[in-house]
Amino acid sequence: METKSNYREQEKERARKLNIFNENKGKAALLKDGENNLYSLIKDDVISYFHKNNISFWTCTIIGEKDDKKPTRHLLSSQIACLNHLFPLRYDKETIESIFGFPNAQKIDDGYITFEYVNKNKTYLKEREETRGKNCTSIDAFVKANNVGIGIEWKYTETDFDITKAKKEWKQTYEKRYKPLLKTSNIIESDVLISCQMYYELMRQTLLLEQMTVHNEIDDYKNIVVCPKDNKELYDCCKKWKANLKDDTKFEVIDPKDLLANIDENKYKELKNYLTTRYW
Numbered sequence: 001m002e003t004k005s006n007y008r009e010q011e012k013e014r015a016r017k018l019n020i021f022n023e024n025k026g027k028a029a030l031l032k033d034g035e036n037n038l039y040s041l042i043k044d045d046v047i048s049y050f051h052k053n054n055i056s057f058w059t060c061t062i063i064g065e066k067d068d069k070k071p072t073r074h075l076l077s078s079q080i081a082c083l084n085h086l087f088p089l090r091y092d093k094e095t096i097e098s099i100f101g102f103p104n105a106q107k108i109d110d111g112y113i114t115f116e117y118v119n120k121n122k123t124y125l126k127e128r129e130e131t132r133g134k135n136c137t138s139i140d141a142f143v144k145a146n147n148v149g150i151g152i153e154w155k156y157t158e159t160d161f162d163i164t165k166a167k168k169e170w171k172q173t174y175e176k177r178y179k180p181l182l183k184t185s186n187i188i189e190s191d192v193l194i195s196c197q198m199y200y201e202l203m204r205q206t207l208l209l210e211q212m213t214v215h216n217e218i219d220d221y222k223n224i225v226v227c228p229k230d231n232k233e234l235y236d237c238c239k240k241w242k243a244n245l246k247d248d249t250k251f252e253v254i255d256p257k258d259l260l261a262n263i264d265e266n267k268y269k270e271l272k273n274y275l276t277t278r279y280w
Contacts, residue, residue, distance in 0.1 A: 007231040008076065008157040015075040020277060030063060034071035039084045039274050046083055047071070053109060055116045056133030068134065079116075079133075081279060082140050082154035082226070085256055086113055088271050095263055100224075102145035117142035117151075124211035125204065126177045137204040149218040151205050155227040160198035161237035170194040181207050184214075186246050193244065198237050203244075222250050228279075229255045256280070 012029040021036045031037055034057075038046050050057060056068035058079040065072060072080060089095050090111030097105050097112075108114040116133040117140075129135040141152040159165070174194050182189040185207060193203045202223065209221035225238045235253065242248035257280045265272070 005157060005159050005231070005233070007228070007234075008159070010230075011076055011157050015278075018278060020274070021075075029075040031073040031075065034073040037071050037073065037075065037077065037080045039088065039271065041270070042083070042087045046087055049087075049109070049115075053132060056131065058133070076157045078154050078156035078158060079140070081156045081256070082152075083115065084278070085154075085226075085260060085275060086141055086152075087115070088268070089113065089263070096143060097145060098262065099259060100143050100145060100150050102143075102148050102150070104147075105143060105145040108142065108144060112143065112145075114142050116140065119208065119212060119217070120215075121208065124208060124215070125181070137201075137208050139205050139208070144218065147219040149209050149212055149221040151209050151221065151223050153201060153205060153223070153225045155198075155225060155231070155234055155238070157231065158197070158234060160201075161196055161233050163196050165197060166195055166200075170200055174200075178203060178207060181211070185210055186250060188244050188246060190244065196237065198234070199241060199244065202241055220250075222252070224251075225253045226256050226259055227253060 015029045021031055023032055023036055035043055035047065049055070051069070057070060058072050058074075058077050059065040059068050060072055060074045060077075063074065065074075089099070090113045093105050093112050097103055105112040108117075116138045118130050118132050118136055118138050121127040121130045121136045125137060127136045132138055139151040140154040143150040143152070171194055179189065187193065187203055187206055193199050202225070206221075206223055209218070209223070212218045213221060225241075227235045227238050229235050238253045242251055245251055256275075260272070260275070263272070
């Protein structure tokens with residue numbers, strides 16, 4: 001049985017009442033056209049970027065969505081939230097450096113922040129796929145600055161703290177594929193790592209970043225989870241991830257509004273107005 005989230009219901013109701021999507025919405029938090037889920041000034045660029053880099057959009061099987069080449073129609077998608085917050089900034093080197101606190105940001109793809117990032121997953125994690133956005137460990141957003149790899153996991157209304165959703169097949173995959181890498185990892189080996197979606201994802205993403213350091217692609221790494229403070233159960237679950245780390249300074253949880261608090265008020269006035277209306 002799916003865990004009920006008061007925050008999710010609150011955001012669903014709020015999304016239904018918003019008039020910023022260029023169309024009328026039905027009773028569910030859905031759009032007729034998923035393109036309208038994206039901030040208007042980035043819509044065409046996002047779609048082009050995803051197609052050019054063969055990245056999959058999030059689909060919602062509950063409503064029968066199967067086409068991962070189009071933005072989801074679901075208004076509560078964390079992938080869409082991540083794109084709406086960060087994609088407008090990807091060409092702005094100074095802003096990216098300021099947000100994440102490291103100089104010398106490097107271009108990946110064609111900007112200073114990349115999305116649904118994978119890197120030699122078959123070699124580093126023994127995974128079967130290296131497909132951005134599905135069937136393997138994909139980092140929602142990734143920045144490389146001062147030779148530090150910064151992995152960003154974006155959360156919105158998920159109930160990833162729910163231990164009843166842990167899948168039985170995770171244990172077998174964990175034992176065979178990921179557990180051997182934990183011997184030299186910053187992560188403390190424990191069955192807690194497969195107890196919920198949040199920890200299973202963070203384990204894999206951390207291991208990918210660590211393997212990049214082992215193979216001298218980066219000197220160091222940091223994990224950041226962006227999660228609304230008002231989604232209290234999930235936010236608290238994210239913060240408790242620190243207990244699974246030997247060195248918890250490599251990990252941070254931050255609210256999306258706080259993440260972008262210091263971006264240029266004049267340059268990004270329209271973006272901040274959009275984000276405030278829709279998410280904040």
